[in-house]
């Protein structure tokens with residue numbers, strides 16, 4: 001049995017102080033991140049240079065003593081490994097070549113080939129596994145198939161995921177084939193991260209909230225269930241965190257339905273409601289609104305409200321979404337003081 005606080009919470013233990021980390025904790029709000037990114041040249045070079053990716057992963061651990069480190073990489077590396085062109089345009093976000101029909105799905109690279117692109121990520125994990133303090137848990141991650149598909153179909157981020165919805169509704173067979181290709185690639189990608197030393201994996205389904213009714217079952221729930229079942233078949237003790245962002249009432253029972261050990265919730269969910277309806281079935285991660293780290297007027301009060309609401313069950317403190325570049329690094333210390341006392 002291990003004593004790392006994150007692993008204890010994921011096993012269902014209720015700790016006197018919740019363990020804590022932050023989505024996007026290695027990021028542009030930190031001057032040391034911006035310096036290392038400048039050294040790498042651009043964001044993708046940073047992702048694919050293991051020594052530098054490991055360095056930015058460790059920076060927030062050194063500065064704040066978080067309980068978990070999350071591998072520095074991006075969910076869009078999988079589409080790139082499947083053969084799409086990917087670039088990040090400064091100030092605009094990602095741009096990819098697109099997959100919009102059956103021929104596009106058929107042209108994706110075969111499953112075995114993904115490691116040709118992704119092997120530097122596994123090296124980053126290996127460096128981190130040997131460099132982290134013993135009480136810190138190393139989290140690997142991937143995008144969930146629906147969210148990854150929304151970028152592959154549109155070639156960019158979209159406000160309503162319209163292009164992916166249209167492909168799903170007009171060319172169902174090709175869309176199902178695309179989800180299947182992402183699902184199998186994600187299993188091999190996460191398996192390789194675990195073999196390299198990731199102790200927990202997290203699935204980011206940032207756009208799960210735009211799936212309704214049976215579509216939510218088919219494209220948020222079922223692919224996550226398949227990925228987790230296969231990973232746990234290969235690694236029975238592996239804890240998994242699922243993040244079906246903006247799932248609202250579908251957060252209820254989600255972890256159990258997909259076989260995850262914890263569900264991460266966004267900040268549109270009231271902590272008291274989530275404690276009563278979601279945490280009753282297991283560990284919950286979340287859910288401070290990131291804007292409190294920009295404008296800290298209610299930072300301590302909101303942090304305490306979340307800690308108190310979830311104090312009766314297993315809880316990992318986190319934000320409801322990633323910390324933003326305009327956040328003040330000192331506010332993170334204030335948040336930690338409010339959690340840890």
Ligand SMILES: Cc1c2[nH]c(c1CCC(=O)O)Cc1[nH]c(c(CCC(=O)O)c1C)Cc1[nH]c(c(CCC(=O)O)c1C)Cc1[nH]c(c(C)c1CCC(=O)O)C2
Nearest residue numbers: 023024025026027043070071072073074075093204206322
């Ligand atoms: C949708 C999504 C992406 N990437 C990710 C998601 C899912 C989570 C979410 O909803 O935020 C996940 C992600 N992206 C990044 C991580 C690393 C780990 C972490 O610190 O959380 C993780 C887990 C680094 C990153 N990924 C990105 C940055 C900023 C890049 C930079 O340095 O310029 C970082 C630190 C870039 C990125 N990557 C992506 C977009 C849309 C963008 C551009 C928008 C932005 O700039 O924030 C795709």
